Amino acid sequence: MKSSVIVFPGSNCDRDIAVALEKMQFKNTMVWHKETKLPKSDLIVIPGGFSYGDYLRSGAIAGKSLIINEVIKAANSGCLILGICNGFQILTETGLLKGTLLRNKNLKFINKDVHIKVINNNSKFSKKYNENQILKINIAHNEGNYFTDPEHLIKLQDENLIVFKYCDEDGNINEKSNPNGSINNIAGILNSKKNILGMMPHPERMVDEIISNKDGVNLFSSLLN
Amino acid sequence: MKINNQIIEKHGLKLEEYESIKKLLKREPNLLELGIFSAMWNEHCSYKSSKIHLKKLPTKGRQVIQGPGENAGVIDIGDEDAIVFKIESHNHPSFIEPYQGAATGVGGILRDVFTMGARPIALLNSIHFGSPSHIKTKSLLNGVVSGIGGYGNCIGIPTVAGETKFNETYNENILVNAMAVGHAKKNKIFYSKAKGLNKSVVYVGSKTGRDGIHGASMASAEFDENSEEKKPTVQVGDPFTEKLLMEACLELMKDNSIISIQDMGAAGLTSSSVEMASKGGLGIELKLDKVPCREENMTPYEMMLSESQERMLIILEDDKEKEAKKIFDKWDLDFVIIGKTTDTNNLTLKFKNEVVGEIPIEALASKAPLYDRKWSKKNSRKNKINIKSLKKIKIEDALIKILSSPNHSNKSWITNQYDQSVMCDTIQKSGSDAAVIRIHNKDKAIAVSVDSSANYCKSHPITGGKQIVCENWRNLTAVGAKPLAITNCLNFGNPENKEIMGEFAECLEGIKEACEFLNYPVVSGNVSFYNGTNNKNIYPTPVIGGVGLIKKLSQPISHNFKKDNSIIILIGKTFGHIEQSCFLKENYSIIDGMPPEVNLVNEKNNGECLLKLMNTNLILSAHDISSGGLITTISEMALTSNYGAKINKPKKLTNIFEYFFGEDQARYVIEIERKNLPKVEKIFKENNIYYENIGITQKNYLEIQDELKINTKDLFKINNEWYNNY
Numbered sequence: 012m013k014s015s016v017i018v019f020p021g022s023n024c025d026r027d028i029a030v031a032l033e034k035m036q037f038k039n040t041m042v043w044h045k046e047t048k049l050p051k052s053d054l055i056v057i058p059g060g061f062s063y064g065d066y067l068r069s070g071a072i073a074g075k076s077l078i079i080n081e082v083i084k085a086a087n088s089g090c091l092i093l094g095i096c097n098g099f100q101i102l103t104e105t106g107l108l109k110g111t112l113l114r115n116k117n118l119k120f121i122n123k124d125v126h127i128k129v130i131n132n133n134s135k136f137s138k139k140y141n142e143n144q145i146l147k148i149n150i151a152h153n154e155g156n157y158f159t160d161p162e163h164l165i166k167l168q169d170e171n172l173i174v175f176k177y178c179d180e181d182g183n184i185n186e187k188s189n190p191n192g193s194i195n196n197i198a199g200i201l202n203s204k205k206n207i208l209g210m211m212p213h214p215e216r217m218v219d220e221i222i223s224n225k226d227g228v229n230l231f232s233s234l235l236n
Numbered sequence: 237m238k239i240n241n242q243i244i245e246k247h248g249l250k251l252e253e254y255e256s257i258k259k260l261l262k263r264e265p266n267l268l269e270l271g272i273f274s275a276m277w278n279e280h281c282s283y284k285s286s287k288i289h290l291k292k293l294p295t296k297g298r299q300v301i302q303g304p305g306e307n308a309g310v311i312d313i314g315d316e317d318a319i320v321f322k323i324e325s326h327n328h329p330s331f332i333e334p335y336q337g338a339a340t341g342v343g344g345i346l347r348d349v350f351t352m353g354a355r356p357i358a359l360l361n362s363i364h365f366g367s368p369s370h371i372k373t374k375s376l377l378n379g380v381v382s383g384i385g386g387y388g389n390c391i392g393i394p395t396v397a398g399e400t401k402f403n404e405t406y407n408e409n410i411l412v413n414a415m416a417v418g419h420a421k422k423n424k425i426f427y428s429k430a431k432g433l434n435k436s437v438v439y440v441g442s443k444t445g446r447d448g449i450h451g452a453s454m455a456s457a458e459f460d461e462n463s464e465e466k467k468p469t470v471q472v473g474d475p476f477t478e479k480l481l482m483e484a485c486l487e488l489m490k491d492n493s494i495i496s497i498q499d500m501g502a503a504g505l506t507s508s509s510v511e512m513a514s515k516g517g518l519g520i521e522l523k524l525d526k527v528p529c530r531e532e533n534m535t536p537y538e539m540m541l542s543e544s545q546e547r548m549l550i551i552l553e554d555d556k557e558k559e560a561k562k563i564f565d566k567w568d569l570d571f572v573i574i575g576k577t578t579d580t581n582n583l584t585l586k587f588k589n590e591v592v593g594e595i596p597i598e599a600l601a602s603k604a605p606l607y608d609r610k611w612s613k614k615n616s617r618k619n620k621i622n623i624k625s626l627k628k629i630k631i632e633d634a635l636i637k638i639l640s641s642p643n644h645s646n647k648s649w650i651t652n653q654y655d656q657s658v659m660c661d662t663i664q665k666s667g668s669d670a671a672v673i674r675i676h677n678k679d680k681a682i683a684v685s686v687d688s689s690a691n692y693c694k695s696h697p698i699t700g701g702k703q704i705v706c707e708n709w710r711n712l713t714a715v716g717a718k719p720l721a722i723t724n725c726l727n728f729g730n731p732e733n734k735e736i737m738g739e740f741a742e743c744l745e746g747i748k749e750a751c752e753f754l755n756y757p758v759v760s761g762n763v764s765f766y767n768g769t770n771n772k773n774i775y776p777t778p779v780i781g782g783v784g785l786i787k788k789l790s791q792p793i794s795h796n797f798k799k800d801n802s803i804i805i806l807i808g809k810t811f812g813h814i815e816q817s818c819f820l821k822e823n824y825s826i827i828d829g830m831p832p833e834v835n836l837v838n839e840k841n842n843g844e845c846l847l848k849l850m851n852t853n854l855i856l857s858a859h860d861i862s863s864g865g866l867i868t869t870i871s872e873m874a875l876t877s878n879y880g881a882k883i884n885k886p887k888k889l890t891n892i893f894e895y896f897f898g899e900d901q902a903r904y905v906i907e908i909e910r911k912n913l914p915k916v917e918k919i920f921k922e923n924n925i926y927y928e929n930i931g932i933t934q935k936n937y938l939e940i941q942d943e944l945k946i947n948t949k950d951l952f953k954i955n956n957e958w959y960n961n962y
Binding site: 020021023024026027030031043045059060061063064065066119120121122123149151153213215216219221222223 | 382385386389390391392474475476477479480566567568648651652653654655656657658659660661662663674789791
């Protein structure tokens with residue numbers, strides 16, 4: 012499996028995701044935002060961080076960068092795309108994923124381990140998980156409050172495009188177990204062709220027992236066919 | 237403009253200092269030159285009141301690669317690895333503009349670390365606020381915390397540990413100290429000393445604006461009711477640009493093109509150029525027309541005194557400009573040759589083809605004023621407190637008071653606003669005795685902690701100074717690290733007041749004694765005087781930041797109880813020292829008496845023995861005993877775990893409050909498995925360590941025989957309420 016990680020000025024989880032991908036036996040290449048060609052890849056990752064300082068709006072400037080045209084082309088031809096945190100924000104700015112990420116409900120940056128439930132384990136990104144499996148995973152964002160219009164929300168549900176929802180330790184999905192105010196506790200969604208996943212939590216932070224746990228491992232192993 | 241007394245005073249210079257300037261120049265300075273003198277001669281940059289005392293601190297050791305005097309200290313952690321670290325204050329700007337003040341404090345200390353060739357791997361902070369009920373406290377707390385988070389989160393360095401304290405002494409002068417820790421290759425450390433004639437002096441990073449002019453002078457004076465008006469002297473931070481600057485510098489450092497490098501911190505272009513030249517025994521000539529400016533029509537005076545952030549000065553090897561510029565172009569940063577090194581030993585400033593200022597470098601550096609200020613010894617006679625004369629209370633109520641107090645409450649409201657996990661090497665984060673950070677791709681880790689004890693230092697500065705060094709040393713030991721070296725941030729009041737100067741001298745005496753005994757040298761630091769408003773000085777608050785090494789990484793020891801029915805042991809002697817304790821403060825509002833005595837021999841023996849036990853894998857959990865005493869420590873071990881404890885009453889008939897709440901030093905609580913007790917006791921006996929077998933862990937309840945029984949879930953709740961309700 013070949014992967015590419017797009018590096019924007021201000022990306023800061025690029026090394027973390029590269030380490031995780033290599034650990035999971037991906038052959039990874041880092042791609043600088045000023046480049047106009049993508050190496051041949053099965054998976055493109057847009058990492059977390061503060062691309063272009065998140066000035067204007069999170070992900071807004073990155074959504075208009077040179078390399079992003081190539082990402083859009085690759086996405087349209089079926090390449091797998093994973094956007095994590097700022098990467099998710101960038102994907103919504105490009106229109107590859109619908110909806111938007113508002114400021115957290117409490118108006119503060121939140122970094123902590125939360126629980127998410129695997130709602131759809133039938134995607135290329137999640138097939139190694141069990142349905143309704145509860146994962147403990149780290150979040151770190153200021154704008155993770157996912158919002159979308161009612162029509163799209165119905166579509167997300169009907170077409171089974173919601174992959175992860177925030178829940179509590181016991182799997183309860185409610186307002187109390189929602190860290191950032193996202194609509195219906197959504198933590199990660201697919202596009203309708205199901206080749207693009209955007210998620211706020213950081214699976215790359217959960218692949219090493221001594222640092223945290225290994226709850227992120229199956230996301231990467233799902234991608235390895 | 238003719239220079240008069242009013243202008244001199246406005247520059248924070250004394251009239252006699254102005255006389256020395258004239259003597260050194262052999263003429264009157266012009267306004268630009270006066271500004272430069274004021275930037276270099278103020279307390280913040282010159283250390284004129286503190287230098288004599290700082291010289292006494294131990295700064296050497298086999299582990300030390302670079303001690304004080306550089307951008308940051310450097311220590312050896314084995315193999316080819318070095319750790320670069322420093323702490324710095326940003327108190328004055330943070331009080332005036334909390335968000336930007338705190339943010340640029342973080343930015344400044346990060347630059348100090350990556351300037352030396354290290355990739356920053358951890359941020360820490362020590363923040364002190366006034367009483368929670370003071371009108372300014374809430375908004376200052378909010379601003380400072382979001383400022384620290386805003387900068388660290390964006391640049392992507394984890395903020396892993398810190399301390400937050402409230403005390404009315406900081407009502408009108410908060411403290412914001414930020415510490416950064418970086419990892420470098422031992423043979424790839426970069427210094428600020430210039431070398432060689434006619435070498436290019438390059439300006440890189442952000443453009444220069446009008447922000448922060450006279451920032452360093454502001455930090456060298458007390459506040460008064462007009463302090464708000466000083467807002468324009470606070471710099472504005474841009475963590476995004478700092479991230480680019482960091483990556484660009486680290487990329488350039490892979491090659492051999494840098495002779496010397498210095499960040500533009502306090503006093504900006506002035507201090508960076510003077511420092512590089514003075515260390516190299518050279519002159520430096522700057523063409524100010526070349527300085528990249530953010531605003532139009534900036535004068536040489538403004539350019540030289542601006543404290544705009546995210547800028548660096550680099551002296552390059554010959555013929556390296558093209559390659560170097562390529563890197564900065566890649567990162568969209570300015571890269572401009574603005575001058576060269578000379579043999580004149582002068583700082584020469586040219587603007588529009590004219591020399592607009594010329595000052596001998598030594599007049600600004602080595603000939604800057606040095607004061608041996610008068611100081612007086614602290615009167616240490618105190619009233620004895622008789623605990624029996626105080627109103628009777630229940631242990632449970634006293635404990636609840638402490639655990640729910642602002643200073644002891646769980647701080648996740650703060651730490652959840654910091655990204656503690658980015659870089660994926662944070663093994664243990666805030667809330668532990670010390671944070672533990674893995675060295676990337678290696679099988680070893682460092683432990684880091686920051687500590688202070690202002691009440692102890694106020695009561696008896698020598699003991700207080702010793703105590704914080706010991707507490708910091710203990711915190712690293714409690715997670716299984718061998719403490720290696722410290723950085724210190726010395727926050728004090730007005731040094732022209734001889735009692736304050738006495739607090740300074742005596743705290744330093746204590747720090748020195750402890751550091752020497754523990755082989756725990758000071759490798760970097762910062763002095764912040766004039767913390768006070770309208771003649772009201774803050775309590776002496778030296779802050780110690782320590783770094784220790786965990787040589788072989790297994791799971792580090794954390795402080796929460798791990799198992800049911802294991803043995804709890806108290807290491808160290810309990811005398812029941814209750815004066816200056818958190819117990820008296822929270823329950824009786826008494827802040828009086830002497831701090832607990834510090835016995836360095838016990839401190840060292842107990843700590844080293846604990847490390848031995850840890851190396852033989854005999855310990856399940858460990859926690860150092862500090863503010864709040866034994867029972868607070870045990871509660872903290874129970875709070876975050878599924879287990880409580882059943883604790884025996886002391887055998888010898890001492891006062892039970894003194895036993896459980898006394899703050900005697902050199903003590904730890906450890907948890908071990910029952911079957912390991914003989915082995916552990918044998919090691920204690922061989923090493924002559926005093927210990928007490930005080931109880932066992934149990935499910936659900938924290939219990940003291942006949943005195944206390946409380947559900948650990950309730951304890952957790954009690955401990956987590958304050959911030960959320962504030």
